[in-house]
Amino acid sequence: MSSSEENKFIVLDKTSTIKVEGDDRIQFLQGQLTQDINLISQSKALYAGFCNPKGRLLAFMLCYAAYDAIHIQLDSSIKESILKKLKMYVLRAKVSLNLLEETFTSIGFVGSQALIERDIKIPKNHLDIVQYHDLIIMRLGQDGERYQLMGEAFKVSEFIKLNFAKYSTMSVDDWNNLNILDGIPD
Structure with a gap:
């Protein structure tokens, strides 16, 4: 990307x-x-x-x-x-x-720019996970650069502030469409 x-x-x-x-x-x-x-x-x-x-x-x-x-x-x-x-x-x-509940959250993102800029190891295959400062980063799908990041809400929020300035927001429908393309049921 x-x-x-x-x-x-x-x-x-x-x-x-x-x-x-x-x-x-x-x-x-x-x-x-x-x-x-x-x-x-x-x-x-x-x-x-x-x-x-x-x-x-x-x-x-x-x-x-x-x-x-x-x-x-x-x-x-x-x-x-x-x-x-x-x-x-x-x-x-x-x-x-x-x-x-409020203490834990997940985000989805498309594009590995945020990972590359922080020199974070990129998960290679579908459902592979890497750990980064108490955050969990998982690859979704075989094709493309789609990921999910999970962790304590304040750490995820901080990651967003530090790393997603060049990212735009995505709609729920767009994310769900990517799930369908990757064979992940709703």
Whole structure:
């Protein structure tokens, strides 16, 4: 992406994050989600589904390792119901589930200029992750330069101020269209 008109960003305020922590977090999620949670690492995220007992998909989510926890990003409109359903299955597992509200946020952006200017390692493949000063930067899609940045809200806000002066804002529809082109369901 060479021209500044191609560099855009959006605050992903229609998504929410559930933090899953505790000694049994991987085992617990392995039994609840449609993905091999053991494949998640500090450098790789995965998509997963959460289904009801009959196998009907209730939520499509992005799962990634963050610090000593696993974060589950999902649509904000279903955050409370999914959190409640997941908590029903905790039983004796050493795990806690908490909704990260105002303290945690995500942005999406197109164009790697902000990463190059800060000499930040660019994630190479779809769902690859790099860490940068307590922020998580993930590549989305195989083609193009599309990324998501997650972290504590004040750190993300500071990153935006320092790095996105040459970026324009992007509409939700434009971001959703890019998701569709990358095969990411809504």
